Amino acid sequence: MKIYNTLTNQLETFTPIHKDTVNIYVCGPTVYNYIHIGNARPVIFFDVVRRYFEHKQYTVNFVSNFTDVDDKVITKALEDQTTELEVANKFIDAFYKDAARVGSSTKYLAPRVTEYMSAIISYIERLVEQGYAYQVDGDVYFRVTKVSDYGILSGRKIDDLIEGSRIEVNNKKENPLDFTLWKKTNTGITWPSPFGEGRPGWHTECVAMIDEIFGGKIDIHGGGSEIKFPHHENEIAQHRAFHQDHIANIWMHNGQLNIDDKKMSKSEGRVILVKDLDVDYMGFRLFTLSTHYRSPINYTDEVLDAYVKDWERMRRVYKQTFYHLDLKESLDVSPVVSENLKAIELRFMDAMDHDFNTANAITELQNLVKFTNQTLRQKSSSEELKACIELFDTFFNILGLYPGVTPLNASDKAIYMAWTDARKNKDFDKADCLREKLSEKGIL
């Protein structure tokens, strides 16, 4: 299995640190608002990564945090005249709903920054003790020059960053690139610490939680490409300060999602929230997986519609095949797998093995659709159709697509049979009436 490592900028063969186990951490959302469709991309993609590893029989320890304390959460709490906790609770709840909507599992460890405050504070203390951080007036800053190859992830040099940068002047810092570990403040929620009352900076929470939860280096660290610098760069720097080693073997960054070829922007009114998306969410999921994860993806209503249609086609053939077997009481027959199906499965897995090429995997899913339709029309055996269903289940499970098709109850079966009979007897009025009924029930 090959994965593109954005730390080394090359495709690497994946080798887990601990046999048969994958430890993966993905930077999660700051919970001050509903997530938009761009936020949903990593939520969907890394869910597929987890699913694929699980399909390959790995034990996957998947962790993705909630940033529930920072300026935006505090501002929101002040605006709404409520507490940071209330704001966080509200949007964490909303996040879970949205994640479930787009078909991503929410059953993973999701630590909140506020729950790890003591770990974060002691992490900062250790950085100070070892000379990697310094205190000024109750603030604590990280000393970037103390880490030898700062900029290794984003391919930048300290000098380049300073030159022509728009970094605000802060006389407290030794170096303009030094970043805040602890911020002295009296606005919003604060915590006591050896450095004084305040709250942590954004960049320490992830490393501290990774240290606390995984106890060392992880296999994969993921997130959006736009937080490569400075956030991930700073994570690497802090971890190296302690461990003289990288925090993760592999860094995976997903590309951005744009709308009409432009970055989403609140101020320009170019934002679409997941909860406001008025389409089948499985179609949206398919859309986000139709482009390789490292490439930017451009959202337009038309393109989304095309994938919603594509999803309907997939679901339709699955449903027809499933009911076909159900009506023949053949859902439990043993599958007979043809060479064609074996080839489709092989190509699907090859695509996934090659840096999670979901676009090519979806092509094989489309091939399966066509093949199943052909098999269905050829009046093939139930055993052959069962093999199609099982392969669909495998693919859907890896990609996180849910057709939501369950066995028919006795009365629905009776209606279906009556419809078939009516057509046979050329009683078309009755047939059309029954067809309408079946259609309303979503069976046709």
Next chain:
RNA sequence: GGUCCCGUAGCCAAGUGGCUAAGGCAAUGGACUGCAACUCCGUGAUCACCGGUUCGAAUCCGGUCGGGACCUCCA
């Protein structure tokens, strides 16, 4: 100003040195059909442009044009 990415048919998109450049949507011709839907079969590209390397390039190198990202909170 600095760093980097991208430009493949009307649209989306895979392929990153080698047989006739995957696949989907749209369009269009046909088949199937009680009607409709569904479905199946067929039809489309000198890979932005110019130059170079090579026996051979969409794929590598240089340049031009166009689009975008990061350097500041941002998934």
